[in-house]
Amino acid sequence: MLSTRPNLARDISIAAVALIVLLLLPYVWPSRMMNDLVIRVSAFALFATSLNLLVGYTGMVSFGHGMFFGFGAYAFGLSMQRLGVSIPTAILITIVSSALLGLVVGAISIRLKDIYFSFITLAFQMLLYSTVIAWVPLTGGDQGLMGGIPRPPFLGIDLSIESHRYAFAVTIMVVGLLILRQIVESPFGYTLRMIRDNTERATFLGINVFRAKLTAFVIAGVFGSLGGMVMALFVSGAYPEFVNWTMSGEGIFMIMLGGLSTFIGPAAGALILSLLNDVITRGTEHHGLFLGAVILLFALGLRKGVTDFIADWFRTRREASTRSGN
Amino acid sequence: MLEVKGLFKSFGGVAAISDVNIDFPTGSLTAIIGPNGAGKSTFFNLISGGLIPDKGSVTFNGESLIGRSRAQIIDAGIGRAFQVARIFPTLTVEESLLGAVTAHRRRAQNITHRFPLPEMRDRTHEVAEMLGLVEKLGVTSANLSHGDQKLLDIALALVLDPKVLLLDEPTAGMGPDERWRMIERVHELWEREKLTLIFIEHDMDIVFKIAPKISVLCYGRLLAEGTPDEIRTNPAVIEAYLGTSHAEAAV
Numbered sequence: 001m002l003s004t005r006p007n008l009a010r011d012i013s014i015a016a017v018a019l020i021v022l023l024l025l026p027y028v029w030p031s032r033m034m035n036d037l038v039i040r041v042s043a044f045a046l047f048a049t050s051l052n053l054l055v056g057y058t059g060m061v062s063f064g065h066g067m068f069f070g071f072g073a074y075a076f077g078l079s080m081q082r083l084g085v086s087i088p089t090a091i092l093i094t095i096v097s098s099a100l101l102g103l104v105v106g107a108i109s110i111r112l113k114d115i116y117f118s119f120i121t122l123a124f125q126m127l128l129y130s131t132v133i134a135w136v137p138l139t140g141g142d143q144g145l146m147g148g149i150p151r152p153p154f155l156g157i158d159l160s161i162e163s164h165r166y167a168f169a170v171t172i173m174v175v176g177l178l179i180l181r182q183i184v185e186s187p188f189g190y191t192l193r194m195i196r197d198n199t200e201r202a203t204f205l206g207i208n209v210f211r212a213k214l215t216a217f218v219i220a221g222v223f224g225s226l227g228g229m230v231m232a233l234f235v236s237g238a239y240p241e242f243v244n245w246t247m248s249g250e251g252i253f254m255i256m257l258g259g260l261s262t263f264i265g266p267a268a269g270a271l272i273l274s275l276l277n278d279v280i281t282r283g284t285e286h287h288g289l290f291l292g293a294v295i296l297l298f299a300l301g302l303r304k305g306v307t308d309f310i311a312d313w314f315r316t317r318r319e320a321s322t323r324s325g326n
Numbered sequence: 327m328l329e330v331k332g333l334f335k336s337f338g339g340v341a342a343i344s345d346v347n348i349d350f351p352t353g354s355l356t357a358i359i360g361p362n363g364a365g366k367s368t369f370f371n372l373i374s375g376g377l378i379p380d381k382g383s384v385t386f387n388g389e390s391l392i393g394r395s396r397a398q399i400i401d402a403g404i405g406r407a408f409q410v411a412r413i414f415p416t417l418t419v420e421e422s423l424l425g426a427v428t429a430h431r432r433r434a435q436n437i438t439h440r441f442p443l444p445e446m447r448d449r450t451h452e453v454a455e456m457l458g459l460v461e462k463l464g465v466t467s468a469n470l471s472h473g474d475q476k477l478l479d480i481a482l483a484l485v486l487d488p489k490v491l492l493l494d495e496p497t498a499g500m501g502p503d504e505r506w507r508m509i510e511r512v513h514e515l516w517e518r519e520k521l522t523l524i525f526i527e528h529d530m531d532i533v534f535k536i537a538p539k540i541s542v543l544c545y546g547r548l549l550a551e552g553t554p555d556e557i558r559t560n561p562a563v564i565e566a567y568l569g570t571s572h573a574e575a576a577v
Contacts, residue, residue: 008440183437190417190425190441191434197414204374204406205482206397207429215435 006185015178022170026163035166037278039234041271042173043069047227048254048266049180050220055252056260057184058216059196060110064121065224065251067105067128070243071098072225073232074132077145087154094229095222102221103214110213122245129243144239149232159233169230176223181263183219192216257298259305268307327351328373328404328490328522333382335365335372335546342368343379344546350490355516355523357537359530359557361567364543366526367409370492374406375399386490400430405488409495409526411475415468419459419478422467423450423485430486453484456515473504477511484515491515493525497532505529509536530568534558542567 026035047069054060075097079090109120132139140146151159159165183189191212194202203209232238241247250273258269280290302309328350335343343365350356358366371377373384375396384391386402394402414422424442427449428434436443442450454460457477462470467478476496483491496512497505509532516523527533533540534554542549542563549567550560557563 005440182440185440187425187428187433187436187439187441187443189437190421191429193417194414194422194425194429197416198412201408201412201414201482202429203396204376204400204412205426205429205486206400207434208397212434 008182011178011181011185015174015181019171019174022174023167026166032162035162036234037274039166039169039230041267041274042169043227043230043234044250044254044270044274045173045227045267046176046230047224048251048258048270049177049263050223050227051251052255052260052266053180053184053192053216053220053223055255056266057189057196058192058213060213060216061114061118061252062109062121062217062220063118063245063248063252064105064109064123064125065220066245066247066249067121067125067243068098068102068221068224069228069231069247069251070132070238070240071101071128072228073238073242074139074145074228075225076229077149077232077238078138080149080151081145081147084150086152087157087159091226091229094225098221098225099218102218106214106217106221110210110217122248125243125245125248129240129245132240132243139238139240142240145232145237148236149238151233151236165233169234172226172230176226177267180219180223184263188212188215253295255305257295257305259308259311261304262307262311265305265307269305272306327387329383329385330373331383331385333369333372333384334380335368335377336380341546343372346382346543346546346548348541348548348551350522350524352489352522353520354539355513355537356525356539356541357533358524358526358541358543359528359533359567360543360549363545365546366543367494368546369543370406370494370524370526374404374492400486400488403487403489404492405483405486405490406492407476407480407483407494407496409498411472411479413467413470413475413478413482416466418464418466419454419470419481420450420463422478423453423481426482426485449485449487453481456484456518457481457511472499473508476500476508480512480515484519488521490522490524493523495526495528497527497529505532512536 022038025038051062051065054062072094075094076090079085079093085093105121105124109117109124112120133141157164157168159168191207194207195209195212199209228242231242254269254273255266256269257272258267259265276291276294281287284290330346330348333343333346334341346369358369360366368377372379373391375391375394379392386404389402391399391402391404414425417425424446427446428443431446433443454463457480459474459477459481462474467475470478480493480496493512497508500508512523512525513536515521538553540554540557541551542557544566550557550563552560
């Protein structure tokens with residue numbers, strides 16, 4: 001019911017608590033490995049949640065979202081290396097350029113429906129990947145952006161210090177997710193749900209479907225690229241893997257593992273996939289085999305993501321208790 | 327007044343609508359009848375911007391609707407509901423209606439506020455009350471009964487404040503009792519909202535009972551127009567569509 005709809009104040013409180021917990025975590029549990037994990041998950045959580053704006057909320061299954069992750073990493077890295085700008089300026093360049101990329105790719109791709117949309121986004125990603133590989137003087141080709149990304153201090157923040165880097169990554173992630181949350185709970189977010197549920201009917205209500213989808217595509221692209229930027233800061237470089245199609249595949253895996261019907265599902269999926277990756281890589285060389293088996297288990301066993309499963313469980317319980325209450 | 331003049335539409339060389347002229351005076355209630363494939367739904371699509379006619383004109387209060395976008399046609403005041411209810415399965419009734427009002431008031435792209443915008447609630451609740459959906463506001467649309475889904479479909483058109491409402495078989499797929507309840511609601515709606523209402527219906531008992539004016543389509547042509555009594559006794563209509571039983575009933 002609408003009366004229990006999450007309001008902005010509640011979401012801000014939750015975000016603030018999450019941010020404080022994450023910022024305190026290194027003091028409570030000092031561990032290099034933990035810090036690394038949280039930074040990587042921050043990057044992937046932005047990436048997967050932004051992808052779910054398309055997949056879960058709008059019903060647009062993009063197979064090319066990794067293009068934004070990779071583009072964000074390269075745009076940020078190149079701005080810092082080549083233009084010698086400050087970090088806030090480089091972030092701004094990353095946001096604006098990825099929005100432009102989203103606008104161009106989206107304006108072409110959105111004209112196609114369903115699986116054709118998926119394929120053309122994948123094609124654009126492959127195009128970007130090939131460009132990155134081929135344009136050696138700019139991108140370093142298959143070696144990636146080498147030589148480290150300069151991290152000059154700004155506003156008292158020095159990202160060459162690990163603790164600053166950590167705080168910066170989790171802050172960007174939490175604020176980014178909060179903005180995405182606001183978007184999916186706004187009138188626009190409901191417009192997207194209506195388009196997902198029944199596009200034809202939405203047009204008969206006067207909704208400009210093309211414009212709404214393009215807006216969603218650009219927003220998703222910008223936040224996906226911010227994920228790539230966090231990753232570039234973390235590894236101090238940018239590599240072709242970021243822009244490869246497997247990156248898009250991982251985004252889809254995260255959504256499947258975590259669940260697409262809850263807002264936090266994809267972020268949870270990012271955590272689960274990163275943990276699985278770490279654990280499995282440590283235990284075996286047959287990393288893909290085991291990861292595939294786990295994902296199969298989710299797909300065949302739960303038939304939904306973890307948070308979908310939990311949300312359904314609560315819903316069933318609540319409905320059962322209302323019935324017995326009557 | 328909604329005026330349709332010399333309307334043509336063909337699909338792959340087969341004429342679906344050919345040379346149809348009908349006037350719908352403001353505030354009128356018209357039933358459109360005709361055998362399957364007569365072009366009734368095509369006719370609705372041509373008026374509501376679902377299809378573009380090959381020839382002819384559709385004007386509403388003197389302004390042409392041809393070539394306008396669906397959004398512009400809605401703004402002009404033409405709303406429609408569908409033969410098979412077209413709803414938003416995962417949204418609740420209230421969310422669907424609020425979403426429709428939001429779209430109509432040009433706030434569909436708004437990302438800075440929370441859904442729903444408070445000023446959208448009044449119209450939503452008014453329409454829900456009119457169609458008897460108040461109890462169902464919190465229900466997910468996919469879980470509604472068939473009849474309630476049809477009502478929601480009509481409600482979605484109604485929250486856009488149409489001046490002309492096109493209903494494509496509002497009673498399709500309903501049992502006899504449910505049909506009459508539905509048609510009473512529609513009739514009430516027409517009286518209360520002072521709408522120009524046009525509906526497609528197969529049940530002749532319903533048509534003859536409630537429609538002051540009937541238009542008969544057959545193979546894409548306007549076969550006849552008139553009051554129930556005129557239609558009931560029109561020889562061409564009897565031959566093409568009604569058969570003899572209704573004619574006898576009239577005698």
